[in-house]
Amino acid sequence: MTDIRDERLAGQLGELGRAQLPQRPSYWTGFARDLAESFQRWQLWWLLGYNDVRQRYRRSRVGQLWITISMGIFIVAIGPVYALLFNTELKEFLPYLTVNIVVWGFISSMINDACTAFIQADGYIRQERLPKIGFLYRILVRNFLILGHNALLIPLVFMAFGKPVGSVALLAIPGLIIVTVNCLLMALFLATICARFRDFPQIVTNVVQVAFFLTPIFWQKKQILTDYHFVVDYNPFASLLSVVSSPILGKVPTMFEYGMCLVMTLVVGLVAVPFFARFRARIVYWL
Amino acid sequence: MPAIDLVDVSVDFPIYTAQTRSIRTDLMRRIGGRIEHNAHKHTTVVQALRHVSLSLRPGDRLGLIGPNGAGKSTLLRVMSGVYEPPGGVVRIEGKVSALVDITLGFDSELSGYDNIILRSVVLGATIAQARERAPDIAEFSELGEFLTLPIRTYSAGMITRLAFAISTAVQPDILLLDEMVSAGDVHFSKKARERTLAMAESASILVLAIHDTTTLRSFCDKAAVLRSGEIADIGPIDEVLTRYEASAAA
Numbered sequence: 187m188t189d190i191r192d193e194r195l196a197g198q199l200g201e202l203g204r205a206q207l208p209q210r211p212s213y214w215t216g217f218a219r220d221l222a223e224s225f226q227r228w229q230l231w232w233l234l235g236y237n238d239v240r241q242r243y244r245r246s247r248v249g250q251l252w253i254t255i256s257m258g259i260f261i262v263a264i265g266p267v268y269a270l271l272f273n274t275e276l277k278e279f280l281p282y283l284t285v286n287i288v289v290w291g292f293i294s295s296m297i298n299d300a301c302t303a304f305i306q307a308d309g310y311i312r313q314e315r316l317p318k319i320g321f322l323y324r325i326l327v328r329n330f331l332i333l334g335h336n337a338l339l340i341p342l343v344f345m346a347f348g349k350p351v352g353s354v355a356l357l358a359i360p361g362l363i364i365v366t367v368n369c370l371l372m373a374l375f376l377a378t379i380c381a382r383f384r385d386f387p388q389i390v391t392n393v394v395q396v397a398f399f400l401t402p403i404f405w406q407k408k409q410i411l412t413d414y415h416f417v418v419d420y421n422p423f424a425s426l427l428s429v430v431s432s433p434i435l436g437k438v439p440t441m442f443e444y445g446m447c448l449v450m451t452l453v454v455g456l457v458a459v460p461f462f463a464r465f466r467a468r469i470v471y472w473l
Numbered sequence: 474m475p476a477i478d479l480v481d482v483s484v485d486f487p488i489y490t491a492q493t494r495s496i497r498t499d500l501m502r503r504i505g506g507r508i509e510h511n512a513h514k515h516t517t518v519v520q521a522l523r524h525v526s527l528s529l530r531p532g533d534r535l536g537l538i539g540p541n542g543a544g545k546s547t548l549l550r551v552m553s554g555v556y557e558p559p560g561g562v563v564r565i566e567g568k569v570s571a572l573v574d575i576t577l578g579f580d581s582e583l584s585g586y587d588n589i590i591l592r593s594v595v596l597g598a599t600i601a602q603a604r605e606r607a608p609d610i611a612e613f614s615e616l617g618e619f620l621t622l623p624i625r626t627y628s629a630g631m632i633t634r635l636a637f638a639i640s641t642a643v644q645p646d647i648l649l650l651d652e653m654v655s656a657g658d659v660h661f662s663k664k665a666r667e668r669t670l671a672m673a674e675s676a677s678i679l680v681l682a683i684h685d686t687t688t689l690r691s692f693c694d695k696a697a698v699l700r701s702g703e704i705a706d707i708g709p710i711d712e713v714l715t716r717y718e719a720s721a722a723a
Binding site for chain 1: 486578590591
């Protein structure tokens, strides 16, 4: 009974019995299993993400602190220039710029890293049976660690300019959760499509670049003509940025901004999840 | 109960070159197609497995033979769950261990010890389990003090020793081997061979893809011949090998 059957399907079916035959799992079964297994294996994503950051600064004396230093130098160098250009006071502008650039850094690097999440992990995906969603957690770990290093600058700059932080800053926490969920959903879509179409990462890099200029990171909404406020209002990135950075700067994000984030989550989720579920099993063949 | 069931499994690889992989060509292809009224598909597809059906139960020891590119490694990867075939049904039960790329996950800048943890976690252990296993792995690898050094300082043989020690630390239900793992010097090769033998013996199901028929006979009692992705012959090892060698000689 334990003999290997002939390869002929007819013989196979006869021996096993049609009723016993396993069904081909649906795309959603595969997706659910991938999701569940990626939670179970969280320690792997933690190790991989942590090593990604460590590897970049290995054998350097200062190590990961370079993340903080580089960002600090950038802000100190560019801050006064723009403060002059915009004719704003440095003690107003620098905290504003610091918070924005740190939060934007997280969003943009999540999106850019997402493009290579599967491509970069081809060795793992082709050799070992691993849940694919986990590689998105890996880039999340990586970018959270970088965000943590960069965020150190916020209290430094605030203290230097004596800018107070109110209890409204606590709203940045739910804001960060909203941003994380959105970034993960975008990453799910981008990681998959970029594995298939290798021009996509380049397209995404350029879109992120354009979004950087269209989002009030350096400039403020009040500095532009009201006719053009729609550029900020209907820019989902502006809303994502605002739900984290506004509370830190002492402002409650508007309901409109939360609404934009919710719409974004729904739209991206409704595209990304079915798309990933459909092509999940194909990814390994694309690498 | 460990089991492998493959029913009518087909695997094909779309080959995307830089040309076919870009969206531009995808768009142009559609346009081009319309002008020429030509439904010709430009993607090259390599059929790695065609309608493979197999059923393995505890006690089965299957050797896979066939020329290069016949689909042996692809079949092993279907069995390990790496490839989910676009056609057919796969059912695998039991803990599978595939000794294919045993150094996967190694980070050359990390110490040998850190790599034990990392590689074990890649293989499915938790960090705590990996720490527990580390002393045994360290002992088997015989690397001693070297484990505190980054593995970029290791020789190729030392890396293989470490990789082998980690990858064979856990006994699987189903063992998949792509060629025998050759590990280091004479002394360690012998030790590795013994361990592989012990693992193969304790494994409930063994599938081995190998060219050397002597080794094949010592491990397996059944064999399957793969040719261009199809099972050309299957049965008790002696019969299959006799036919295979006869056809190879002819």
